[in-house]
Amino acid sequence: xxxxxxxxxxxxxxxxxxxxxxxxxxxxxxxxxxxxxxxxxxxxxxxxxxxxxxxxxxxxxxxxxxxxxxxxxxxxxxxxxxxxxxxxxxxxxxxxxxxxxxxxxxxxxxxxxxxxxxxxxxxxxxxxxxxxxxxxxxxxxxxxxxxxxxxxxxxxxxxxxxxxxxxxxxxxxxxxxxxxxxxxxxxxxxxxxxxxxxxxxxxxxxxxxxxxxxxxx
Amino acid sequence: xxxxxxxxxxxxxxxxxxxxxxxxxxxxxxxxxxxxxxxxxxxxxxxxxxxxxxxxxxxxxxxxxxxxxxxxxxxxxxxxxxxxxxxxxxxxxxxxxxxx
Ligand SMILES: [Zn+2]
Numbered sequence: 057x058x059x060x061x062x063x064x065x066x067x068x069x070x071x072x073x074x075x076x077x078x079x080x081x082x083x084x085x086x087x088x089x090x091x092x093x094x095x096x097x098x099x100x101x102x103x104x105x106x107x108x109x110x111x112x113x114x115x116x117x118x119x120x121x122x123x124x125x126x127x128x129x130x131x132x133x134x135x136x137x138x139x140x141x142x143x144x145x146x147x148x149x150x151x152x153x154x155x156x157x158x159x160x161x162x163x164x165x166x167x168x169x170x171x172x173x174x175x176x177x178x179x180x181x182x183x184x185x186x187x188x189x190x191x192x193x194x195x196x197x198x199x200x201x202x203x204x205x206x207x208x209x210x211x212x213x214x215x216x217x218x219x220x221x222x223x224x225x226x227x228x229x230x231x232x233x234x235x236x237x238x239x240x241x242x243x244x245x246x247x248x249x250x251x252x253x254x255x256x257x258x259x260x261x262x263x264x265x266x267x268x269x270x271x272x273x
Numbered sequence: 274x275x276x277x278x279x280x281x282x283x284x285x286x287x288x289x290x291x292x293x294x295x296x297x298x299x300x301x302x303x304x305x306x307x308x309x310x311x312x313x314x315x316x317x318x319x320x321x322x323x324x325x326x327x328x329x330x331x332x333x334x335x336x337x338x339x340x341x342x343x344x345x346x347x348x349x350x351x352x353x354x355x356x357x358x359x360x361x362x363x364x365x366x367x368x369x370x371x372x373x
Contacts, residue, residue: 125280125340140340141280141360201285215281216339218288223338 067093067265068183068241072248075264079256086191086258089251091265092184092236094151096161099178102142106172110142117168120146128214128227137214137227137238145178145225145238183244185251188234191258196235198254206231220250277358280340292333294323295345295361298368327351333361 069091077085100122102110111122120136122144123129128137133154136146146165150158166175187195193204199220203209214227222243228235239247252260274286300315307314327350334346343361348354 126282140336141342143341201287217281217284218338 065180067091068180068239068244069185069248069265072245073185073262073265075262078252078260078262080259083259085189085261087187087189087195087255088261088263089255090186090188090263092149092186093265094149095179095184096148096150096158097178097182097184097238098146098162098165099139099174099176100144100146100165100169101174101176103172103174107142109172110169113170113172114146114165114168118164122146123214126213126215128212128229137225139214139216139225142173145182147184181241182238183241185237185239186229186234187237188232189258189261191255192233192235195251195255195258199250200226202226204228204233204235206233220247220254222247222250274353274355276334276336276344276346276355278336278339278342278344279358279360280342281336284336284339288336288338289344290335290337292335292343295331295333295364297323329356334358 073089073091080086100110100114114120114122118131118134120131120134121129122136123138125138125141128135130136133152134146134148134156136144138144148154148156148161150161154161156164162175162177162179169175196204196219200217202215202217209215209228211228211230211233214225216223216225218224219226219237222239224247225238226235237247275283276286276289277283297319300319303312303316305315306312311317329347330350331345331347333343335341335343344358345361345364346355347357349356
């Protein structure tokens with residue numbers, strides 16, 4: 057008799073991002089990591105020659121101005137990050153009071169684009185980490201060839217690049233500084249281990265994951 | 274070696290994938306052979322023959338770990354000095370016009 061299989065959602069960092077303090081135990085932690093388990097992610101890729109059409113359609117339907125190259129933009133809890141010419145990640149944190157009901161977001165983005173873009177659901181394909189703390193730039197600098205000094209990279213800027221030899225999309229959310237980093241889930245383990253090694257000398261706090269999608273253990 | 278991506282700014286070459294000579298053009302079927310040469314000759318040239326200059330070379334790179342765009346990079350093969358990078362799509366449209 058065939059075994060009945062059920063699938064359950066498991067976040068990209070489930071089983072990896074265990075809450076607690078790691079590395080250097082003395083003093084304030086240099087890096088705090090929170091796993092953003094509740095972000096719905098749509099990848100929008102404009103069809104050839106239709107980038108402007110996508111931008112105006114999304115602006116009209118969602119009140120969101122898709123960002124210029126190397127930038128992020130926001131309309132309330134909906135955030136878009138530029139990832140390439142005519143390409144964006146458009147995201148809604150479903151834990152907050154987003155304008156679109158949980159589970160409907162990617163479909164709404166696709167509707168908004170009116171066929172001028174390919175829209176794919178990346179919600180479970182990417183893991184998003186929020187990095188903050190006084191040594192965040194030092195932690196990232198060990199694996200990132202991008203200048204994060206405020207003269208070169210500020211809140212509202214985004215980059216798709218390599219970090220710890222893993223492809224990431226990274227954007228700065230505020231000047232404390234806080235960065236969000238999106239990693240393809242197949243690389244989550246590799247990136248997590250690099251991040252832990254890099255942060256160990258400064259002390260690392262991993263915030264508890266509070267969503268069902270974080271998965272068990 | 275750092276490549277000035279026209280979309281992302283200057284990035285390390287490890288973010289890029291190298292394809293090769295940007296000057297080659299895919300022949301239009303078998304129709305382009307000159308009189309007296311085999312019909313496959315333009316394809317032979319397209320697939321195998323490269324000038325391999327010691328000096329300035331225009332070549333295709335993809336910003337694969339960045340914006341994904343294909344670029345035409347101008348590089349001196351003796352020094353690796355890069356004197357420019359353009360969007361390959363723009364270069365192709367300027368050369369061949371828009372696809373029918
Ligand atoms: Zn680029």
